[in-house]
Amino acid sequence: MSAETPSKLQRMIKAGHLAVTSEVGPPRSADGAVIERKAELIKDYVDAINVTDNQTSVCRLCSLAACIRIKQMGLEPVLQMVTRDRNRIALQSDILGAASFGINNILCLTGDHQHFGDHATCANVFDLDSTQLAMTVRMMRDEGKLLGGFEFEVRPQMFIGAAANPFAGPNVDIRVARLAKKVAAGVQFVQTQCIYNMDTFKTFMKMVVDRGLHEKVAVLAGITPMKNVGMAKYMKNRVPGIDVPDEIVKRMGGVPKEKQAEEGINLAIEQMEELKGVEGVRGFHIMAIEWEEKVPEIVKRVGLYPRPQLAA
Amino acid sequence: MIKAKPKPMEEIIDNVKGFSKLLIAGCDGCVTVCEAGGLKEAKVLAAALRLYFTQGGKQAQVDETSLTRQCEKEYLAQLSDRIDNYDAVVSLACGCGIQYLAEMYDKKVVFPGVDTCFLGVNEERGLYSERCQACGRCILAETGGICPIARCSKRMLNGPCGGSEGGKCEVNKDIPCGWELIYERLKTLGQLERFETPTVPKDWTTSRDGGPRKIVREDLRI
Amino acid sequence: MRLQYPPNVRIIEVPCSGKVDILHLLLAFEQGADGVIVVGCMEGDCHYLAGNLFAKKRVQRVKEILDQVGLGGERVGMYNLSSGMGPRFAEIIREMTQKIMELGPSPIRIAKGTAVRAAGEVAA
Numbered sequence: 001m002s003a004e005t006p007s008k009l010q011r012m013i014k015a016g017h018l019a020v021t022s023e024v025g026p027p028r029s030a031d032g033a034v035i036e037r038k039a040e041l042i043k044d045y046v047d048a049i050n051v052t053d054n055q056t057s058v059c060r061l062c063s064l065a066a067c068i069r070i071k072q073m074g075l076e077p078v079l080q081m082v083t084r085d086r087n088r089i090a091l092q093s094d095i096l097g098a099a100s101f102g103i104n105n106i107l108c109l110t111g112d113h114q115h116f117g118d119h120a121t122c123a124n125v126f127d128l129d130s131t132q133l134a135m136t137v138r139m140m141r142d143e144g145k146l147l148g149g150f151e152f153e154v155r156p157q158m159f160i161g162a163a164a165n166p167f168a169g170p171n172v173d174i175r176v177a178r179l180a181k182k183v184a185a186g187v188q189f190v191q192t193q194c195i196y197n198m199d200t201f202k203t204f205m206k207m208v209v210d211r212g213l214h215e216k217v218a219v220l221a222g223i224t225p226m227k228n229v230g231m232a233k234y235m236k237n238r239v240p241g242i243d244v245p246d247e248i249v250k251r252m253g254g255v256p257k258e259k260q261a262e263e264g265i266n267l268a269i270e271q272m273e274e275l276k277g278v279e280g281v282r283g284f285h286i287m288a289i290e291w292e293e294k295v296p297e298i299v300k301r302v303g304l305y306p307r308p309q310l311a312a
Numbered sequence: 313m314i315k316a317k318p319k320p321m322e323e324i325i326d327n328v329k330g331f332s333k334l335l336i337a338g339c340d341g342c343v344t345v346c347e348a349g350g351l352k353e354a355k356v357l358a359a360a361l362r363l364y365f366t367q368g369g370k371q372a373q374v375d376e377t378s379l380t381r382q383c384e385k386e387y388l389a390q391l392s393d394r395i396d397n398y399d400a401v402v403s404l405a406c407g408c409g410i411q412y413l414a415e416m417y418d419k420k421v422v423f424p425g426v427d428t429c430f431l432g433v434n435e436e437r438g439l440y441s442e443r444c445q446a447c448g449r450c451i452l453a454e455t456g457g458i459c460p461i462a463r464c465s466k467r468m469l470n471g472p473c474g475g476s477e478g479g480k481c482e483v484n485k486d487i488p489c490g491w492e493l494i495y496e497r498l499k500t501l502g503q504l505e506r507f508e509t510p511t512v513p514k515d516w517t518t519s520r521d522g523g524p525r526k527i528v529r530e531d532l533r534i
Numbered sequence: 535m536r537l538q539y540p541p542n543v544r545i546i547e548v549p550c551s552g553k554v555d556i557l558h559l560l561l562a563f564e565q566g567a568d569g570v571i572v573v574g575c576m577e578g579d580c581h582y583l584a585g586n587l588f589a590k591k592r593v594q595r596v597k598e599i600l601d602q603v604g605l606g607g608e609r610v611g612m613y614n615l616s617s618g619m620g621p622r623f624a625e626i627i628r629e630m631t632q633k634i635m636e637l638g639p640s641p642i643r644i645a646k647g648t649a650v651r652a653a654g655e656v657a658a
Binding site: 084088110111112113115116124126127128129130131132135136147163164165168169170174177178180181182184185193240241 | 465467468469470471472473474475476477478479480482483484489492495496504508509510511512513516
Binding site: 352355364368 | 556557560561563564598599600602603604605640641642645646
């Protein structure tokens with residue numbers, strides 16, 4: 001986490017607090033008020049708000065515009081940026097634009113394949129991948145240089161993030177190696193895939209700590225509360241790269257339908273309590289999918305409210 | 313080799329139904345190997361079109377032939393003395409052959425009879441899969457002999473992405489994860505350390521992004 | 535056994551049904567056949583391992599082609615019989631002949647003027 005930026009998220013982590021981030025998914029329309037409403041719901045309970053970039057390849061109001069809105073509300077946005085839809089010209093251009101509005105956090109992603117989304121017949125770009133996007137942001141920030149070699153004065157002050165998925169293939173070893181690679185590319189924080197398999201996650205974190213990677217990158221543990229047993233089954237069977245153990249499906253299914261949402265929240269809170277004690281975990285990224293209103297309750301119950309105030 | 317598949321009959325019929333003297337031109341190269349556009353397929357298509365025209369009560373002449381390679385002028389020249397006997401040609405060559413035929417006989421209507429798909433291998437008869445995207449700058453030396461551009465759905469140079477699960481791609485479970493294959497191969501070769509060095513952004517100018525490409529080999533030219 | 539079957543069938547012997555090509559079948563129709571069947575050995579009993587399976591695929595492809603060019607895929611068929619199934623062979627020939635009679639002459643023969651539509655038959 002060498003380079004210091006004005007990022008509030010970075011300062012929160014540096015101060016030794018467990019950071020809390022959450023996300024806002026922009027609407028599939030030009031209704032900017034949706035973003036403000038969602039941000040309003042969670043603003044006092046998180047340190048920064050991710051804005052997803054056409055997640056699952058479904059076309060939505062753009063991440064950059066939504067981040068600007070959030071910034072103008074006096075909040076701290078994390079600009080998610082996927083390389084699927086834009087080439088290096090567009091990516092760098094958006095980074096400069098974001099920085100011009102004082103956006104100081106970026107999450108570098110490759111993005112889901114468009115096959116999942118609402119425009120499956122489109123051409124994809126993938127000029128860069130997530131690791132290369134991180135390298136690019138670092139170059140722009142630390143060297144004041146674009147990939148094309150052009151040098152400029154006013155640099156984007158970005159705290160550079162990426163995703164990490166301890167549960168994807170081929171194995172945990174390679175997932176740690178890939179994190180190391182992202183760190184080598186300039187990544188300073190990662191938000192992980194939703195954690196349900198605690199054993200795998202702990203194995204991952206132990207390897208991260210053993211290699212000293214936790215000194216170089218802040219790991220924010222990904223939490224997604226389950227709404228019901230259907231969601232648990234769907235994530236287990238249908239979403240590539242998510243590992244939902246059988247006992248979790250069983251537990252969700254073991255309570256009556258009307259109690260399942262509550263059980264999902266309880267489960268998330270238990271997971272977070274357990275994760276607090278895992279070395280290298282520097283905070284949480286709560287992805288409450290279309291369930292933003294539950295974020296305050298989760299943060300309160302897990303004892304992370306009120307959020308610490310940083311000296312200006 | 314180049315892999316192609318026959319175009320749907322309906323589409324071919326729709327293209328040629330207004331003509332009455334047709335030549336079906338196969339190619340003895342790649343499309344013969346993948347059984348999409350060789351002499352055999354030309355004969356079958358010609359027979360089918362003759363049946364189509366005859367049952368519709370139309371007198372039509374549909375002949376077939378095959379050229380050694382449609383991507384070379386010398387072989388295309390074999391048609392020069394008889395191409396004028398036909399109103400239109402259905403070429404069963406790859407996209408290169410179809411275009412070169414059209415270029416050489418520029419007053420002749422030329423239709424494609426195959427869909428040209430990719431550069432691939434014959435896994436077995438009737439099963440062909442992609443291996444190369446002809447990006448113009450081969451990186452196989454760094455990736456254990458497996459190409460991430462052709463074999464990763466997101467052509468990532470620093471994979472595998474978070475959607476890789478059980479050795480399969482997030483796009484579909486029939487696609488092996490290219491990066492998992494690379495990982496296994498590098499492990500076998502004892503070269504896993506390559507995994508930890510980020511690969512820098514690729515220069516795509518030698519790919520299609522640089523515009524139509526050309527190779528000029530002065531050592532070969534007179 | 536001296537089994538009786540319709541005399542309008544022309545039998546073409548091949549060493550294996552796997553020898554029968556898409557082109558042979560199409561050619562038969564071009565030359566005026568109203569229907570063609572391929573009779574191969576029982577599945578799993580091919581001397582050449584998969585000849586009858588290839589034949590099955592080819593017949594299927596010819597069905598598609600006949601549908602696409604306007605002759606109708608029902609004019610071609612594939613049957614699997616063993617050498618001990620003479621009565622069944624005769625029965626199949628009777629069935630196929632009956633089916634072709636119902637379908638009427640091939641549009642190719644009608645177009646070439648070697649056959650006429652039966653009274654009351656509607657042009658395709």
